[in-house]
Amino acid sequence: MQAPLKIKVVTFDLDNTLWDVEPALLRAEDAQRQWLLNNRPGTMENYEHDALWEFKKSVWRRHPHLTHQISKLRIQLLFELQLAAGYAEDQARQGAEAAFTVFLEQRHAVVLYEEALGVLECLAADYTLGALTNGNADIYKTDAAEYFDFAFLAEEIGVSKPAPDMFHAALERAGVLPGEIVHVGDNPEHDIAGARAVGMRTIWMNARAASWPGGERADREICNLAQLPQAISSITDQ
Ligand SMILES: [Mg+2]
Structure with missing residues (x-):
């Protein structure tokens, strides 16, 4: 059997791969809500959780072209919520941008898994590192910024993983063969099936001890990033 290609590049999913995204998302939603309560009274007060969810779904349905543009979609939602509350269009437009800004600030304030920085520093000595995210997180706003050579967001590329586009962008940027990249991610479909479909090697980051969906x-599978360097070398050595 032909020996596997030597791994030269490691690409990472971000949310729930390098950090737990839930705390940052909750803080971000809170900050956005607080901004609206303070600056656009009447926008949020009348919505129970379910009613807000229905409103969100109606925005998604009416703007299918924004499916992969999650920031624009959120701004549209914020805009329409204010219009529905009776604010004028320019006020609603301005309020949507401002509320999104406070959301994003907290969304970027992620706390890396404890072992992440040490592992990334060690990997960066041997491999080119890249980030591929469907979310609106920015690796360059974290303490791990210095270890990353490139980062692509679904909203820049125009389509989310598992579509091949972001993986192709990584291949082009890194200038390597698919078999020379290993992609690390927590989502079986977006990360593992998506990366495999373009010929990359894959590592499932299963921090929550989920069972494989089929x-x-x-x-390889890991449940802690500390296992990653060994998992990557074992792919080449097999
Ligand atoms: Mg993820």
């Missing part, structure tokens, strides 16, 4: 498994 289908072809990743090349």
Whole structure:
């Protein structure tokens, strides 16, 4: 059997791969809500959780072209919520941008897994590192920024993982063969199936000890980033 190609590049999903995203998302939603309560009274007060969810779904349905543009979609939602509350269009437009800004500030304030920085520093000495996210997190706003050579967001590329576009962008940027990249991510479909479909090697980051949902498994599985360097070298050494 032909030996596997040597891994030269490691690409990472971000949310729930390098950090737990839930605390940052909750803080971000809170900050956005607080901004609206303070600056656009009447916008949020009348919505129970379910009613807000229905409103969100109606925005998604009416703007299918924003499916992969999650920031624009959120701004549209904020805009329409204020219009529905009776604010004028320019006020609603301005309020949507301002509320989104406070949301994003907290969304970017993620706390990396404890072992992440040490592992990334060690990997960056041997591999090119890249980030591929469907979310609106920015690796360059975290303490891990210095270890990353490139980062692509679904909203820049125009389509989310598992579509091949973001993986192709990484291949082009890194200038390597698919078999020379290993992609690390927590989502079996977006990360593992998506990366495998373009010929990359894959590592499932399963920090929550989930069971594999079925289908072809990743090349390796880890439950803590500390296991990653060994998992990557074992792919090449097999
Ligand atoms: Mg993820």
